[in-house]
Amino acid sequence: MKDKLTTFERRIEMLFLFANCKKTTVTELSFYFDVSKDTIFRDVAFLSRYAPIYTKQGMFGGIYVVDDYKGSLKLHLSTDEKNLLEHLAETSNDADARLLRNILHKYSMPKTEV
Numbered sequence: 475m476k477d478k479l480t481t482f483e484r485r486i487e488m489l490f491l492f493a494n495c496k497k498t499t500v501t502e503l504s505f506y507f508d509v510s511k512d513t514i515f516r517d518v519a520f521l522s523r524y525a526p527i528y529t530k531q532g533m534f535g536g537i538y539v540v541d542d543y544k545g546s547l548k549l550h551l552s553t554d555e556k557n558l559l560e561h562l563a564e565t566s567n568d569a570d571a572r573l574l575r576n577i578l579h580k581y582s583m584p585k586t587e588v
Contacts, residue, residue, distance in 0.1 A: 479507070485517050489525060492539040499536045551581045 479487065484507055491498060491506075503514045518537055521527050526540035551559070556578065563574035 481517075484509070485521055488517060488521060489539075492525075492527065492537070497536040497538055503537070551578070556582055 487507075488503065491503075500511050500514045500518070503517075504511045507514070518527060518529065527537065528540070529535065529537050559574050559578050563571045563578070566574060
């Protein structure tokens with residue numbers, strides 16, 4: 475990951491990574507986020523207070539998230555991403571437009587009542 479993230483952003487990204495992979499390691503995360511292993515240990519300790527993250531030591535060790543929790547982590551589109559996909563859907567053929575609208579529906583932030 476080339477762009478430097480804030481601590482908050484890195485921790486959120488870690489949660490999304492946990493949701494998409496069965497296992498990761500401190501070394502892999504350290505390399506991916508370009509931070510020290512100590513930083514990853516602190517991030518995991520912090521996140522484990524709010525998410526069901528657990529670790530295993532040894533040859534088959536790593537960092538894990540309880541399987542039931544993975545389904546509840548949802549990614550949402552930013553406003554710019556949403557606008558781009560809407561624009562692409564308007565200018566695409568029917569099949570592509572339908573696929574783009576499905577993506578929009580799946581990942582758009584829920585609308586809140588004012």
